[in-house]
Amino acid sequence: MNIFGLLPSEIKERIGTDFPAYRYKQLMHWLYGKYSFEPEMMSDLPKDFKAWLKESFSFSLPQVQEILKGSDGSSKYLLKLEDGKLIEMVLMPLDKKLTLCVSSQVGCRRKCSFCATGRLGLKRKLEVHEIVGQILLAAAESQPQRLTNIVFMGMGEPLDNFDNVAKALKIIQAEESLSFSPRRTTLSTCGIADGIIRLADSGIKCKLAVSLNSAKADTRTQLMPINRRYPLPVLKAALIHYLSKSSFRVTFEYILIPEVNMGLSDIKALQKYVGDLSCKINFIPFNPVPQLPYRQPTEAEIESFMANAQLIKQAITLRRSRGTDISGACGQLAGKHNTHKE
Ligand code: SF4
Structure with a gap:
């Protein structure tokens, strides 16, 4: 054990x-x-x-196979699990913050069309100790600096591995272990509505981010097949339930992809969808991933989009992905190593 x-x-x-x-x-x-x-x-x-x-007990932790350092200070760790499977975690320093992006599965079955991990398919879920192990390794590696934030945005859909992610959260939040603050912990989902409701009802405290990417049904289904299983209205109902139980607002992540979701009608659909929800929206320019049919937006396209998006009343931010030169940014994890070495 x-x-x-x-x-x-x-x-x-x-x-x-x-x-x-x-x-x-x-x-x-x-x-x-x-x-x-x-x-x-x-x-x-x-x-x-x-x-x-x-x-x-076993005291084994995932083994560091390789560390890639990005020009912005990010470090991507390739980690080997006991069965030889490979996962990745990314450490991202910014000002006084040090954020760790952890994986929750080896691969992922959700097949979002902009995501490198989705192309792998699901190999398996991570065990609790493999999730906590990433956090302990990162905490040890970054000493004397302390980890300030943990985001479940690495490989995998955390709500598809609900029990193990929930227990890992309980462990790191326990007073006798890391006493890690729930307000500095974010779980990111592609929109598993049942899982959001379960999370809300579980009493587990953490922030929730939803990878939305479009508030138009057809476009979202094209980007994220999960939209067939949990269509936008079902997702919204789950979020309303979550907000009724949580003291944190929801964050929507919206990857900006030219010719796909950056038009004025896309912004209007988004404005209508978020309505009065207690939320903020992060817009993230798409990071190029080899073999994916999308391109990165130009600066002019981003500027024009952000100017139009001012009609949304909730807080909006443009978030530059960190670690793009080491493929450690959103949607880029796990492409190279896993596809080539497994
Ligand atoms: S974006 Fe998240 S849910 Fe979608 S395929 Fe990638 S890892 Fe899975």
């Missing part, structure tokens, strides 16, 4: 009464305070407790 897939309360329970209660605290401090993951290196633990730890 991998220790990074367990809640602090589960670890405590396993330690039970066989060892003094303070051994649990010492262990948690090594793992989540010092990011030291080898029992042998935990210098203030006695031999018998170390031996019991090694016998009782």
Whole structure:
């Protein structure tokens, strides 16, 4: 059993009464305070407790295979899992923030047409310890800087791996582990309406981002086949339910793709769709992905779109993707390594 897939309360329970209660605290401090993951290196633990730890748990983390550094300071990590499968995570520093983009699955079954990961198909879901493992690795790698934000925007659809993502969130938010703030944690979905409702009802706290990309049914279906399963009105009803239970507003992500979703009628459809929803909208210029039939918008196209989008009353921002030169930006993850090496 991998220790990074367990809640602090589960670890405590396993330690039970066989060892003094303070051994649990010492262990948690090594793992989540010092990011030291080898029992042998935990210098203030006695031999018998170390031996019991090694016998009782696996402490293995995803292995770093390669780190690609981008010109904007982003680092993309290629990670190898125990079964040899490869995933990616991206660390993105910006001003005083350090954001980690984590993966929730190997590949993805949702087939969004602008996304490199979608082309892989779903290989498998990540286990809880593989999700928490990415976060611990990133926290250890970036010391002395602290991770300030975590976004589930890497490979995979997090709501298609609901149970494991939910438990990983509980682990990192627990006081005895990282005590990571829910307001600094964002889960990004392609619009799995059932999952949004489940998330709202679960009591799990985090921010929610929805990859919308069009408020026109046909265009959205062309970009995101999930729109057939959960059409725009169904998605909106789920979001209204989520907002009734959450203190956070929703973020819509909207990738700008020329000739597809950047016309005035697209903006008007979006304005109508968001209506009075408590939300903000991030517009993200499309990042080129080899073999995809879309192009990057020019600066003039982006400017003109943003000027027209002012008619939307909610907050709108233009977000430049980070890590584009290392294929670490939205929709670019996992293309190269997984397709070539698996
Ligand atoms: S955008 Fe997200 S949901 Fe869509 S295929 Fe890519 S990883 Fe899957």
